[in-house]
Amino acid sequence: MTSGALAPGTVPLGGLRPARGLWALAWTRFRRHRMALAGLAALAIVVGSAVLAPVVTSYSPTALDPDHSLAPPSRQHLFGTDDLGRDEFARVIYGGRVSLLVGLTAMFVGTAIGVVLGSVAGYLGGWVDTLVMRFVDLMLSFPAIFLLLILINWTGGAAPVLMMIAYLGLFGWTGLARIVRAEYLALRAREFVEEARAMGAGSGRIIFRHILPNAVAPILVQAAFAVAGAILAEAALDFLGFGLPPDIPTWGNLLTQAEDYITSNPILAIAPGVVITVTVVAVFFIGDALRDALDVRSR
Amino acid sequence: MASYIARRGAQAVALLLLVSLVGYGIMSVAPGGPLAVYLHNPQVTPDKIELLRHQLGLDRPWYLRYVAWLGGLLRGQWGYSYYTGRPVLEMIAERLPATLALMFSAFALAVALSFPLGILAATHKYTWGDNLLSLGAFFVWAMPTFWFGLMLQMMLAVRWHLLPVAGLHEIGETSIVDFLRHLAMPALVLGVGSVASWSRYLRSSLLEVLNQDFVRTAQAKGLPWRRVLNRHVLRNSLIPIVTIMGLDLHVLFSGAVITESIFGWPGMGRLFLSALSNRDYPLQMAGLIISAALLILGNLLADLTYAALDPRIRYQ
Numbered sequence: 221m222t223s224g225a226l227a228p229g230t231v232p233l234g235g236l237r238p239a240r241g242l243w244a245l246a247w248t249r250f251r252r253h254r255m256a257l258a259g260l261a262a263l264a265i266v267v268g269s270a271v272l273a274p275v276v277t278s279y280s281p282t283a284l285d286p287d288h289s290l291a292p293p294s295r296q297h298l299f300g301t302d303d304l305g306r307d308e309f310a311r312v313i314y315g316g317r318v319s320l321l322v323g324l325t326a327m328f329v330g331t332a333i334g335v336v337l338g339s340v341a342g343y344l345g346g347w348v349d350t351l352v353m354r355f356v357d358l359m360l361s362f363p364a365i366f367l368l369l370i371l372i373n374w375t376g377g378a379a380p381v382l383m384m385i386a387y388l389g390l391f392g393w394t395g396l397a398r399i400v401r402a403e404y405l406a407l408r409a410r411e412f413v414e415e416a417r418a419m420g421a422g423s424g425r426i427i428f429r430h431i432l433p434n435a436v437a438p439i440l441v442q443a444a445f446a447v448a449g450a451i452l453a454e455a456a457l458d459f460l461g462f463g464l465p466p467d468i469p470t471w472g473n474l475l476t477q478a479e480d481y482i483t484s485n486p487i488l489a490i491a492p493g494v495v496i497t498v499t500v501v502a503v504f505f506i507g508d509a510l511r512d513a514l515d516v517r518s519r
Numbered sequence: 520m521a522s523y524i525a526r527r528g529a530q531a532v533a534l535l536l537l538v539s540l541v542g543y544g545i546m547s548v549a550p551g552g553p554l555a556v557y558l559h560n561p562q563v564t565p566d567k568i569e570l571l572r573h574q575l576g577l578d579r580p581w582y583l584r585y586v587a588w589l590g591g592l593l594r595g596q597w598g599y600s601y602y603t604g605r606p607v608l609e610m611i612a613e614r615l616p617a618t619l620a621l622m623f624s625a626f627a628l629a630v631a632l633s634f635p636l637g638i639l640a641a642t643h644k645y646t647w648g649d650n651l652l653s654l655g656a657f658f659v660w661a662m663p664t665f666w667f668g669l670m671l672q673m674m675l676a677v678r679w680h681l682l683p684v685a686g687l688h689e690i691g692e693t694s695i696v697d698f699l700r701h702l703a704m705p706a707l708v709l710g711v712g713s714v715a716s717w718s719r720y721l722r723s724s725l726l727e728v729l730n731q732d733f734v735r736t737a738q739a740k741g742l743p744w745r746r747v748l749n750r751h752v753l754r755n756s757l758i759p760i761v762t763i764m765g766l767d768l769h770v771l772f773s774g775a776v777i778t779e780s781i782f783g784w785p786g787m788g789r790l791f792l793s794a795l796s797n798r799d800y801p802l803q804m805a806g807l808i809i810s811a812a813l814l815i816l817g818n819l820l821a822d823l824t825y826a827a828l829d830p831r832i833r834y835q
Contacts, residue, residue: 361769369792370803371545404640420573452661455663456663456664458779461796475663475666482669484729489669496661497658497663501658504657504661
């Protein structure tokens with residue numbers, strides 16, 4: 221039935237404007253944040269050039285050219301060359317592939333752990349909740365970096381990228397678990413959960429099918445910040461010598477290798493640092509705007 | 520308050536025991552072990568390796584070794600470094616003051632800067648100054664710590680010769696001025712992240728309190744604004760900040776490891792890193808325990824401050 225069929229003078233409730241879903245509404249609110257839009261554009265450039273690396277640069281990130289080592293920035297070499305004559309621009313672009321991939325996948329691992337443990341603890345409560353939350357407390361009062369370094373040192377060598385993703389994920393879920401748990405504590409008392417239980421749905425189905433879609437907003441926001449955190453953590457581990465092997469170009473490795481040349485060719489240290497900072501700031505802005513757009517209550 | 524302190528103290532000790540057990544367990548199942556360096560040396564025969572294994576107590580099950588190690592820890596016998604052969608406690612004692620000096624000055628710097636900045640931002644909400652501060656905070660969080668350190672080194676030390684590049688002091692120089700000049704950059708690099716986050720937390724905490732009825736009452740009864748801010752607003756905003764400070768302590772620890780590496784600061788962090796590459800297990804274990812103890816102590820202090828600030832906490 222269209223509104224035209226209604227008696228004249230009555231104002232139809234709804235139907236005048238097309239109904240808008242949560243995501244359309246969120247996008248409208250998101251667009252109000254200019255910094256987040258700038259962040260989205262910056263991130264698109266960084267991610268796009270990493271994905272399309274062979275199109276963006278014709279140089280190989282690993283091809284040696286000893287005759288042109290430590291060259292300053294020029295038209296041929298936008299960011300100059302490193303001590304072995306490798307094109308720094310190509311290394312930053314290809315390095316982004318590794319750093320972004322590690323950041324993104326580590327976020328997925330951490331988010332999966334955080335969501336499962338947080339939701340189960342929040343929904344079931346009781347001893348499960350106590351156990352999980354005490355474990356989170358333990359992780360937070362632990363000098364995590366020391367344990368992380370011990371573990372990396374312990375397994376060093378085999379499948380470094382996969383191990384790095386696993387470690388960053390294993391150490392990066394506690395904050396999310398707390399948030400998800402709080403969300404579940406609030407949601408489990410709601411009518412729709414009651415209803416699902418009355419219909420005979422099991423705990424697993426209620427946790428992941430009924431409640432999870434309602435808790436997606438805070439998880440998404442936290443996931444954005446987790447990507448940023450993982451990128452920074454990976455770079456820091458590279459610097460300490462416990463990250464990915466030096467022959468893999470990552471943003472962290474590029475910075476570490478540039479340390480010896482900050483006087484002779486400072487661009488080597490400046491370029492990767494600026495790219496990391498811009499990428500992470502972009503993710504922060506996006507996460508911050510998401511929080512607002514999805515109406516996540518800030519603590 | 521006394522029973523609260525006792526309860527939290529007992530929890531802290533239990534936590535420390537658990538940390539030591541986990542750490543020890545992980546290290547004892549580590550592949551290779553401290554004797555790996557000898558395995559490929561033809562000069563060292565298998566029976567010599569067995570002898571070494573026995574001397575180091577490595578032929579006993581790990582839980583027995585743990586109990587023995589824990590007993591030694593309590594008696595002040597922390598074992599000997601596998602690498603240098605020196606007592607572990609002595610090596611740590613040499614390095615700990617430098618790390619504590621660095622952490623303490625970074626902490627003090629962070630408090631000294633974040634409070635005025637946070638108050639300024641909250642009382643001048645949504646002005647360009649406030650916006651600039653929040654933008655600055657985002658950039659500070661986004662910068663890799665070691666990159667910030669490297670850039671400072673490049674500008675302040677290498678280019679402009681304002682501050683020394685690295686180290687604790689010049690050779691043969693013991694003056695306090697020289698020490699402070701060496702401390703300035705590392706403390707700034709370690710503290711700047713906390714300045715950013717604490718000033719932001721303080722801002723939102725202040726804004727929340729500023730909206731409370733009692734603030735309006737205080738103003739309405741004619742108190743000067745400065746007094747309202749100091750006595751009524753700030754005091755009530757401190758509680759969440761103290762909690763955040765406690766939770767952020769581990770950032771100070773991981774940051775210290777990185778900062779010490781950049782600036783050649785002879786502290787615990789660098790000692791621990793070299794212990795890792797040397798497979799020096801007793802030293803690794805000692806580093807883990809000391810840092811866990813400091814961290815747990817810091818959290819305990821934050822909790823107690825919290826309880827002192829807010830009487831409601833104590834009676835839960």
